[in-house]
Amino acid sequence: MVITTLSLQNFTLIIAGAINLIMSILVFSRGVKHSKINLYFSLFTFFGFLWAISLLFSKSLFFGLAAEISYRTAYLAAIGIAMALFYFSYNFPYKNKNLNIYYQLFIVSLAIIISVLGYSKVHIIDFYNGANASNWFVDYYKPFYAFYSLFFLYIIFSGMYFLISKLKNIDIFLKRQIIIFLITFIIGLIIGAYFNLWLPYMENWRYEFAGPICAVFMNVYVFNLIFPKQEK
Amino acid sequence: MAKNNKKIFLILAGGTGILNERGYLLSVQSKDDIEDWLAQMPELNILADIEPIFVSGEDDILGSDIWHKIVAVISDKATEADGFVVVSKIDQLINTSLALTFTLQNLKQTIVLTSSQVSGTSFIDKKEIIGGLKNKYGGLGLRSNIINAIQIAGQPLPFPAIIFGTRLIPATKAIMDLSNNTNIFSSIDNDYWGKVDFGINVKSNLSYSKQKTKIYTDRLADILILEDIPGVPWSFDKKALATYRGIFITINPYQPLEKSKQEQIAKWKLPTILYNYQLTSPVKGAVNISHCTKNTAIIKAMWALSSKVKDNKFEDLMARNILGEFLE
Numbered sequence: 001m002v003i004t005t006l007s008l009q010n011f012t013l014i015i016a017g018a019i020n021l022i023m024s025i026l027v028f029s030r031g032v033k034h035s036k037i038n039l040y041f042s043l044f045t046f047f048g049f050l051w052a053i054s055l056l057f058s059k060s061l062f063f064g065l066a067a068e069i070s071y072r073t074a075y076l077a078a079i080g081i082a083m084a085l086f087y088f089s090y091n092f093p094y095k096n097k098n099l100n101i102y103y104q105l106f107i108v109s110l111a112i113i114i115s116v117l118g119y120s121k122v123h124i125i126d127f128y129n130g131a132n133a134s135n136w137f138v139d140y141y142k143p144f145y146a147f148y149s150l151f152f153l154y155i156i157f158s159g160m161y162f163l164i165s166k167l168k169n170i171d172i173f174l175k176r177q178i179i180i181f182l183i184t185f186i187i188g189l190i191i192g193a194y195f196n197l198w199l200p201y202m203e204n205w206r207y208e209f210a211g212p213i214c215a216v217f218m219n220v221y222v223f224n225l226i227f228p229k230q231e232k
Numbered sequence: 233m234a235k236n237n238k239k240i241f242l243i244l245a246g247g248t249g250i251l252n253e254r255g256y257l258l259s260v261q262s263k264d265d266i267e268d269w270l271a272q273m274p275e276l277n278i279l280a281d282i283e284p285i286f287v288s289g290e291d292d293i294l295g296s297d298i299w300h301k302i303v304a305v306i307s308d309k310a311t312e313a314d315g316f317v318v319v320s321k322i323d324q325l326i327n328t329s330l331a332l333t334f335t336l337q338n339l340k341q342t343i344v345l346t347s348s349q350v351s352g353t354s355f356i357d358k359k360e361i362i363g364g365l366k367n368k369y370g371g372l373g374l375r376s377n378i379i380n381a382i383q384i385a386g387q388p389l390p391f392p393a394i395i396f397g398t399r400l401i402p403a404t405k406a407i408m409d410l411s412n413n414t415n416i417f418s419s420i421d422n423d424y425w426g427k428v429d430f431g432i433n434v435k436s437n438l439s440y441s442k443q444k445t446k447i448y449t450d451r452l453a454d455i456l457i458l459e460d461i462p463g464v465p466w467s468f469d470k471k472a473l474a475t476y477r478g479i480f481i482t483i484n485p486y487q488p489l490e491k492s493k494q495e496q497i498a499k500w501k502l503p504t505i506l507y508n509y510q511l512t513s514p515v516k517g518a519v520n521i522s523h524c525t526k527n528t529a530i531i532k533a534m535w536a537l538s539s540k541v542k543d544n545k546f547e548d549l550m551a552r553n554i555l556g557e558f559l560e
Contacts, residue, residue, distance in 0.1 A: 027430075030433050031433065031434075031436050034386070034387045034434065035431050035432065035433065037430065037431030037432075038430075038431060038433070041430070091431075092431065093431060094275060094279060094379050094383065095275070095278050095279060096274075096275045096278060097278060098278055169253070169375070170370070170375070170376075171369055171370050171371050171373060171375060171376045172368070172369050172370035172371075173369065173376065173398075173414065174376055175370065222430050225429045225430040226429055226430050
């Protein structure tokens with residue numbers, strides 16, 4: 001059997017989307033009313049699902065305008081992932097500082113504006129999705145793309161800073177949790193930033209399917225935390 | 233402090249041992265120690281609006297008198313509070329939680345109890361234990377325990393519970409489990425109200441009583457606690473029992489109490505409780521109790537014999553499943 005690049009992409013995106021969706025439902029069902037950790041991780045995995053599915057639709061199921069909207073949605077989902085991780089890291093395992101309300105308003109407003117602009121010509125000037133990856137072409141407005149990337153990385157690095165700042169003066173049990181989470185965070189960041197930010201900027205869309213799978217590392221770790229023992 | 237933070241009273245009654253950055257043992261022996269002690273955990277005031285209340289020092293004997301003070305503080309502050317975190321000595325944490333459970337029934341505010349792994353201000357006798365805990369866990373566990381307790385205290389719970397390590401255990405089910413350093417307490421039926429795994433997760437299907445709040449402000453009654461060994465006589469007379477309001481005897485499940493001991497119980501004319509977790513053989517003049525933890529049975533008896541409750545028939549109170557303390 002010959003597996004084409006496209007079908008491997010589809011398969012990877014379906015798996016990544018399914019894992020994220022299952023984890024999103026699983027964590028959400030544990031209760032979000034009193035647990036911001038559950039809320040933001042559930043949002044993170046939901047946006048991970050949206051990212052994978054919108055890439056899948058743009059690459060194989062849709063053509064023309066539908067594919068373009070779907071592809072633009074992947075950028076919205078990525079901002080959603082970054083914001084959910086930012087707030088997750090702020091609250092995990094507990095808050096150790098208070099964020100200024102005006103700073104939070106600024107960050108959230110900027111995220112919304114960037115996401116909305118992602119559906120305009122300010123982001124993507126021209127879009128063509130061919131039958132295979134080599135025929136793909138997306139004409140980005142480069143200054144906005146650079147701004148989008150910087151904002152994305154700023155949010156992600158802020159989240160990492162929250163986690164690192166909690167490592168001092170913390171019991172070993174929690175320190176271990178944070179360190180493992182940081183490792184999965186960094187792996188995800190490297191894979192996601194390289195294959196889904198840098199390579200598309202360099203006009204290479206062949207490996208975009210690799211990004212959504214990066215969230216799976218975090219999911220595996222969280223799954224292991226949630227179901228470690230057989231206590232009722 | 234963040235806006236809309238919940239108001240949590242942090243009641244200190246021993247069990248406050250924490251290691252500072254230099255590895256020195258700090259604890260709250262008097263009100264004056266609270267500021268330095270709280271400075272070791274700056275996160276607490278970010279998580280909630282914390283108000284510490286000193287009840288007793290690290291080296292004070294923890295028993296009915298201190299439980300009485302804790303009950304007074306909680307009933308006094310209940311209208312202002314979203315919840316209470318009681319830090320108390322690890323070796324009395326179960327009894328303290330049960331004392332609050334029976335004296336503060338159906339309180340709307342959550343009460344969570346926790347402790348450091350060690351109690352007492354003297355360092356030399358605990359040097360090895362503290363060193364071992366520091367190497368293995370990086371501290372005495374109190375920082376994590378209080379952080380978890382404060383987060384839980386802002387959520388509803390049916391009645392007081394213990395949070396220690398990764399387990400949230402209802403007071404009536406808590407037992408000591410010395411085989412595990414992280415989780416020194418476990419639940420007698422392995423059923424927990426919550427876990428600390430990926431954050432704190434309190435079960436959403438807990439059942440809550442709709443009955444009115446009942447606060448019993450009287451000091452719990454003193455009772456004599458005995459462990460019966462068949463064939464070993466009870467060699468004390470009625471005079472020795474004068475200071476007690478009742479007698480609690482743990483007996484064996486599968487052999488009846490000797491005739492001589494049954495006669496002694498009849499002569500004492502004091503409320504007597506015969507306890508075994510599995511089953512007990514009936515004895516005239518005594519109340520038999522089983523299917524609850526030993527600590528629950530003891531503290532329930534102390535509560536049932538305290539002066540404000542004594543108008544009720546003691547036997548009926550002991551038999552009634554007041555807070556779900558009898559396990560199926």
